Amino acid sequence: MAKQVTYLLLLPIFMLAPAFCCAQPGMNKASFTDTNKVRIVIRPIYNGKILKTGNQYYVNALGDTFYIDVFRFYISNMSFTDGTNNLLSNSHLFDVDDTGTYSYTVSVPAGIYSSMQFIVGVDSIANTSGANEGDLDPMKGMYWAWNSGYIMAKLEGHSKSCHTLHNAFEFHIGGYMAPYNAARSIALTLPQQAIATRYSIPTIILKTDLAILLNNADLSKTNSVLIPGKDAMAIADLYAKMFSVGRVISMVPFER
């Protein structure tokens, strides 16, 4: 008897289900005023395989053998509208050695999205607005003290090709002032639509392939970039190309 009552109560929900399933791409404007979310999962890879730090050796296209110690970068101002909405995410700091930073959620208006935009790095407002909070807190070690500004991406490692102390290479890429602004805007088309409603948080697998950067960096020549400038801009152009979307998982309620 009690079971029957439960089914009866559920009936109206089943009847409403098609309304959610048949949401159209046109409904980009917030049809639910609640804050909806998209989950971003960052997957660091090297030539298609999960990137490992420390004792994992890699070889790039130029023949340099190396291993990675530090790989961190900021993703900021993520949005899922075509520039019509100002709801931009806060800056997120990814750290290859902290799996807690591999996934995070951003708030979006409810909608069905087929593309995403973000910047790798930190925008110039955050670079000049003093002491920021959260991932932008200068205590995170991604801030230059003597020449104010964020380190937008950090890559450190060792390679026999580097004729430096302990064969180390270090790329601390930053700079927010023209002509050496190292932040890079990225727009990606999603292979599947991301459906964000009050009942569904889609997950976007965002791959970042370090091979794309290191195949184009001659470690015997370029192995220490620690200030804003031309060299930093060249590396920034490379990290702009590292990102791609693996797939999008949207869980729509009651879909069969």
Added chain:
Amino acid sequence: MKILTPTFLFILILCAASAFDTNMKEIKFVIPDGWPKPVYKFSKNKLTDEGFKLGRKLFYDPLLSRDGSISCANCHTQWSGFTHVDHGLSHGINGMKGKRNSLTIFNLAWNKSFMWDGGINNLEVQPLGPITNPVEMSTTLADIIKKLDTAKGYRARFYLAFGDSTITGQRVLKAMAQFLAMLESFNSKYDKYVRHEPGGEMTAQELNGLKLFRENCGNCHSEPLFTNYSFQNIGLAPDTGLKDYGRMAITHDPPDSLRFKVPSLRNVAMSYPYMHDGRFNTLMQVMDHYTDGIIDGPTRSKELDKPIILTPEDKKDIIAFLQTLTDKDFLFDMRYRDWRD
């Protein structure tokens, strides 16, 4: 009566302390009449008594250095206008020497940038410079927070200042910015003269000095802040040991070679030695530089195209005027001292 004595004494001390407290000026940021709008705004960092006091405590706490040996106040003592008097180049932990003379700290809310080379873009992140410099405090903000988390009294103070006791880098820097922006100097004899207040009666020598100052120095050291915050090469011979090219280290722009920030001249009589490397000990040596010591070069300031010609008497008059920029109210303001509270 006998029983009451210790309690009575305690109350008496408390009363005395509170009376003393009320004698102190309140923690309030002032924009003096006729001054430009400050650059730093408290809109995102609300000035409170507790925030100011926390910033002050941090400023005077050697915990901010790697080995706990020096605080900000080591190189920025109040009575000298918050600089390191008698030290050409300041020294940090382990007695290591830096390459520049520590700057004075006051009226920072009007600064467009910080440090001799202008490398720091916001008052809130200014303390990161000396904190992380290997020859100054040689530590990191993350390390300082670890220490503050276990240090006596700090969590309570962060609670009072920010509403909860979590210590973050942002809060450390915001509290320090409250203290630093509150270091205001605008009550020198010169200020009283300008405001036609008692105590502002200038002598004929000082007035002549002011006139000469305005003619010869006032373009860069412009009133009322006595700096226009520009970067200038005033024709000092580059130090071959320090190899310090100033602003160019930040901009990588050759025209910025050997340019340094124009410092404010308020409290200048108290803040010797002078120049970015502290090479001159007296104001007379500075005067002599401007009349006879300027070395020409491709980046030498255009303001110095016309030679400055001053008689020995003129120089004395200018120095007499510069001494009217000493602001004793500021140098001995009880709010700014180390209360160990």
